[in-house]
Amino acid sequence: MIPEDHPRYRSLMARERIADGVRSGMVVIEGASAHGRGEAFDYLLGEKSSASAKRAEKTAAAFLLAGFRTVISVNGNTAALAAAEIRDLAEASGAAVEINLFHRTDVRMETITAHLKANGVTVLEGTAERLLPLSHDRALCLRDGIYAADVVLVPLEDGDRCEALVAMGKTVITIDLNPLSRTAQTATLTIVDELTRALPNITRACREQNPETGEQLIADHDNHRLLYAALQTMQETLTDAMD
Amino acid sequence: MIPEDHPRYRSLMARERIADGVRSGMVVIEGASAHGRGEAFDYLLGEKSSASAKRAEKTAAAFLLAGFRTVISVNGNTAALAAAEIRDLAEASGAAVEINLFHRTDVRMETITAHLKANGVTVLEGTAERLLPLSHDRALCLRDGIYAADVVLVPLEDGDRCEALVAMGKTVITIDLNPLSRTAQTATLTIVDELTRALPNITRACREQNPETGEQLIADHDNHRLLYAALQTMQETLTDAMD
Numbered sequence: 001m002i003p004e005d006h007p008r009y010r011s012l013m014a015r016e017r018i019a020d021g022v023r024s025g026m027v028v029i030e031g032a033s034a035h036g037r038g039e040a041f042d043y044l045l046g047e048k049s050s051a052s053a054k055r056a057e058k059t060a061a062a063f064l065l066a067g068f069r070t071v072i073s074v075n076g077n078t079a080a081l082a083a084a085e086i087r088d089l090a091e092a093s094g095a096a097v098e099i100n101l102f103h104r105t106d107v108r109m110e111t112i113t114a115h116l117k118a119n120g121v122t123v124l125e126g127t128a129e130r131l132l133p134l135s136h137d138r139a140l141c142l143r144d145g146i147y148a149a150d151v152v153l154v155p156l157e158d159g160d161r162c163e164a165l166v167a168m169g170k171t172v173i174t175i176d177l178n179p180l181s182r183t184a185q186t187a188t189l190t191i192v193d194e195l196t197r198a199l200p201n202i203t204r205a206c207r208e209q210n211p212e213t214g215e216q217l218i219a220d221h222d223n224h225r226l227l228y229a230a231l232q233t234m235q236e237t238l239t240d241a242m243d
Numbered sequence: 244m245i246p247e248d249h250p251r252y253r254s255l256m257a258r259e260r261i262a263d264g265v266r267s268g269m270v271v272i273e274g275a276s277a278h279g280r281g282e283a284f285d286y287l288l289g290e291k292s293s294a295s296a297k298r299a300e301k302t303a304a305a306f307l308l309a310g311f312r313t314v315i316s317v318n319g320n321t322a323a324l325a326a327a328e329i330r331d332l333a334e335a336s337g338a339a340v341e342i343n344l345f346h347r348t349d350v351r352m353e354t355i356t357a358h359l360k361a362n363g364v365t366v367l368e369g370t371a372e373r374l375l376p377l378s379h380d381r382a383l384c385l386r387d388g389i390y391a392a393d394v395v396l397v398p399l400e401d402g403d404r405c406e407a408l409v410a411m412g413k414t415v416i417t418i419d420l421n422p423l424s425r426t427a428q429t430a431t432l433t434i435v436d437e438l439t440r441a442l443p444n445i446t447r448a449c450r451e452q453n454p455e456t457g458e459q460l461i462a463d464h465d466n467h468r469l470l471y472a473a474l475q476t477m478q479e480t481l482t483d484a485m486d
Contacts, residue, residue, distance in 0.1 A: 015273070019272040019273060019276070022265075023272070029261075029262040029272070029275050030258070032265075032275040032276050033261065033282065034279060036275065036277060036278060036279020036280040036282070036283070037279040037280065037282050037286075038283075039279070040279070040282075040421065179484075180286070231484055231485050232485070235478055235481045238474050239478070241422075241423050241474055242474050242475070
């Protein structure tokens with residue numbers, strides 16, 4: 001057991017949830033490595049939401065509230081780390097939830113669906129079709145879900161898939177701790193923050209934001225500026241360490 | 244299959260070897276996460292051995308050649324990633340190889356021993372005793388191995404164990420991609436480089452180095468300078484990305 005007052009309690013708990021996710025079949029081993037990469041970048045962010053991340057989270061809320069058809073795409077890591085946070089965000093934003101796996105198998109789809117439902121998430125179901133401009137099963141999604149959406153939130157997404165969604169003309173919001181990743185560089189809006197900090201911040205903004213504020217945030221949105229700010233925060237951590 | 248001319252071939256192959264290691268029981272899930280953290284830092288190093296890392300590797304060779312009783316401590320990740328490189332270094336440096344696991348079970352000890360032997364590594368065997376100033380099984384090591392050594396190479400080591408070895412008065416060399424980790428900050432000599440690049444560089448230096456060069460490298464060794472240089476390299480990557 002990790003004591004709650006451990007300075008890195010949240011990070012260690014998340015690591016444990018990912019390990020449990022591997023054991024239960026929700027998370028693939030590659031997902032555990034990917035989580036580790038995220039941890040390293042989060043360490044460089046000081047394991048807290050920066051001012052620019054908080055702005056990105058408010059802007060994400062604005063995009064979700066302004067969208068006509070909004071979908072939150074959930075993969076194994078997201079389900080293992082943040083099922084309850086996904087439920088709250090879906091409720092506050094009105095977005096639908098679709099499970100979308102890079103390493104897709106029927107048994108993983110079922111395990112993750114069951115886990116999300118057990119946490120009170122309403123999950124879009126149906127027959128996935130190859131509708132994304134990608135090869136093989138990576139193209140699979142629901143016609144009434146991600147395919148039809150104008151705004152999609154894809155936390156912890158693969159670069160190819162993010163690019164494909166952008167190429168389809170969608171507003172793509174991602175949550176990615178690596179500001180240099182292809183996903184981070186390609187998305188319409190990149191939240192460089194840890195998933196379980198980011199999601200509640202978006203949820204809160206969905207509940208509190210008035211439409212004028214949202215319109216202004218969207219009008220002023222500049223993803224390059226957000227990525228730059230994240231890199232700057234990481235640089236400051238390294239500089240502090242060099243003293 | 245990852246094509247050999249893929250720009251990130253080595254990194255993707257290493258990731259695959261870790262996933263295979265989890266499946267075969269050599270690597271724990273926590274090891275896969277730890278590998279991911281390393282990948283992130285290696286990305287910031289440009290996935291190559293910096294000038295300061297190369298100097299660190301030559302200095303490691305000098306310490307290993309000058310030691311009276313030298314041991315390479317091998318854990319699950321190291322065995323999965325670099326069994327052949329460990330064999331070559333043991334041969335070139337004259338160091339013994341001892342398996343030392345953070346998550347120790349008999350079956351993991353056996354699996355890793357078999358894997359190392361299959362790769363031509365001579366592995367120290369015997370009954371481990373609680374000889375390190377640590378609680379529980381973390382204290383286990385061989386009396387004629389790590390306990391008796393004056394110089395130990397502990398790649399990818401845990402912070403507590405690294406501190407314990409330093410406290411016992413040993414020269415502790417580590418290979419750690421995170422220059423801010425407790426292991427990196429505590430070791431006598433920290434090589435901030437990726438394992439499968441670092442080991443062959445140390446091996447080459449063991450074969451080529453003359454004693455005068457080695458003495459000079461040891462006399463001039465300044466670990467703080469090496470860590471500072473690694474942080475600087477990472478900062479430069481971030482700065483380049485901000486252009």
